[in-house]
Amino acid sequence: MMLLHGTDALKAAAATGQALPGFVAYNLETVQAITAAAEIAGRPVLIQAGAGPFRYAGQQALMRLALDAADRSTARLGVHLDHSRDLDEITVCLEAGYTSVMIDGSHLPFAENIALTSQAVRRARDHGAWVEAELGALAGDEDVSTDAVASATAMTDARQAAEFVAETGVDALAVAVGNVHGFTREPVRLDLDRLAAIHAAVPVPLVLHGASGLPTEQLRGALARGVAKVNVNAELRRAYLEAVRDHLPDALPGSDVVGLWSAAREAVTAAALTVIDRLSTNL
Numbered sequence: 400m401m402l403l404h405g406t407d408a409l410k411a412a413a414a415t416g417q418a419l420p421g422f423v424a425y426n427l428e429t430v431q432a433i434t435a436a437a438e439i440a441g442r443p444v445l446i447q448a449g450a451g452p453f454r455y456a457g458q459q460a461l462m463r464l465a466l467d468a469a470d471r472s473t474a475r476l477g478v479h480l481d482h483s484r485d486l487d488e489i490t491v492c493l494e495a496g497y498t499s500v501m502i503d504g505s506h507l508p509f510a511e512n513i514a515l516t517s518q519a520v521r522r523a524r525d526h527g528a529w530v531e532a533e534l535g536a537l538a539g540d541e542d543v544s545t546d547a548v549a550s551a552t553a554m555t556d557a558r559q560a561a562e563f564v565a566e567t568g569v570d571a572l573a574v575a576v577g578n579v580h581g582f583t584r585e586p587v588r589l590d591l592d593r594l595a596a597i598h599a600a601v602p603v604p605l606v607l608h609g610a611s612g613l614p615t616e617q618l619r620g621a622l623a624r625g626v627a628k629v630n631v632n633a634e635l636r637r638a639y640l641e642a643v644r645d646h647l648p649d650a651l652p653g654s655d656v657v658g659l660w661s662a663a664r665e666a667v668t669a670a671a672l673t674v675i676d677r678l679s680t681n682l
């Protein structure tokens with residue numbers, strides 16, 4: 400099967416309100432689980448990983464796992480680099496065959512974010528890949544839920560977003576509109592008016608990071624306002640860990656790692672299917 404190259408799936412998602420899920424994978428089980436979910440659902444999906452998963456698994460090992468799974472699958476899978484601040488890391492992924500990359504200059508002053516993002520766009524174009532960038536900063540940790548609270552001052556500004564997209568030529572823009580990474584104690588409330596203003600100001604699909612635990616009506620509000628890619632990690636991590644916890648008593652007596660990891664993999668597939676279902680309803 401061909402990998403999901405180009406921005407067609409992203410643009411189709413934007414047009415129909417059926418966002419493309421970007422699921423974070425850390426290891427063999429999560430790569431396989433995400434692939435299985437895409438096959439069962441018959442929907443396009445992005446397998447993604449960034450600095451945290453690469454630190455854990457090794458960039459080469461995890462890249463190869465994801466590319467191999469996507470290549471062999473009957474599903475339409477893209478392989479995406481999540482949250483990268485490093486142009487060399489981006490080049491390694493592009494040379495390996497990644498279909499898209501995210502350059503994250505959101506920690507930088509505006510002009511520096513534009514400069515870094517523009518370089519990433521040039522590199523990606525040479526490899527036929529598309530680029531996601533971020534403007535505005537998201538609270539929270541990408542690999543561990545920290546009960547983060549969004550900061551009003553770090554939210555994306557619509558006018559700046561328009562300038563940013565025009566200057567850099569990015570294909571998709573990740574926004575900060577009250578979303579945070581990981582689970583939160585209080586339900587997240589997105590600034591949907593701000594999101595609508597950004598959507599009206601920029602010509603590219605928007606990306607919502609930090610969708611784990613987001614109330615359904617908030618998610619639907621985002622999908623109706625230009626969000627065409629939705630990132631989910633913590634919900635899959637939680638499903639994995641809960642399955643490990645629940646199956647450990649059965650696995651321990653016989654040291655049955657295959658039984659344990661299979662249960663974890665199935666749980667992640669089920670969690671991913673739930674997300675895909677929430678994202679696949681026509682508006």
Ligand code: 13P
Pocket residue numbers: 423481482540541579580581582607608609610611612630631632633634
């Ligand atoms: P969560 O941390 O809410 O799962 O979001 C994942 C994400 O945005 C990855 O980039």
